[in-house]
Amino acid sequence: MTRQILILTAASGSALLLAGAYLFQFLGYLPCQMCLWQRWPHMAAIAIGVLAFTLPLRVWAWLGALATAITSGIGVFHTGVERDWWEGPSSCSGSGGSSLTGDLLSTDGPRLIMCDQVSWELFSLSMASWNALFSALLCILWIMAARRA
Structure with a gap:
């Protein structure tokens, strides 16, 4: 595969x-x-892919690899929070921390x-787990693109 095809595939993977994610949100699975x-x-x-x-510089492919590695890492962390391997941010896990104020039975405002x-x-993998897995594969594509002459 050429460098351009690898970049196109990796950026398109992020777009997909x-x-x-937006399709699931449209179907009612609101994001945390x-x-x-x-x-x-x-x-x-996606922007890096464009x-x-x-500007066909090798640095863009390394930055694409960094971006997908970051989202994969967040996905791994999120998976660990979902599976109670470690604690997540107090603002959106457990009891919700101190951000839950007011009348908890109220239906007004955001959920x-x-x-x-x-x-x-x-297959026992959450959306965060799938994101971590696919993003790691995209990271590999970006690295392959960066290493092409």
Whole structure:
């Protein structure tokens, strides 16, 4: 595979993962705070992919690898929070920390989605787990692109 095809495949992979996240959100699976954190590096990887085509410098591929490694790492951390391997941010796991104020029975205002609750899974892997896995594969593609002459 050429460097351009690897970059196109990796950036497109981030676009597909991001589209999938928004599709699940449209279907009613609201994202938690850590789910939202996982989206930002994918957005960066897409932008990096565009820049890699306009300014063909090797550094862009390394930055794409970094972006997908970051989202994969957040996905691993999120998976650990969901499986009670470690504690997550107090603002979106456990009791919700001190951010839950006011009348808890009120239906007004935004709904707090807890980061330690799995809302969907396939083959015992949550969305965060799938993101971690696929993002790691995308990171490998970015590294392959960076190492091409």
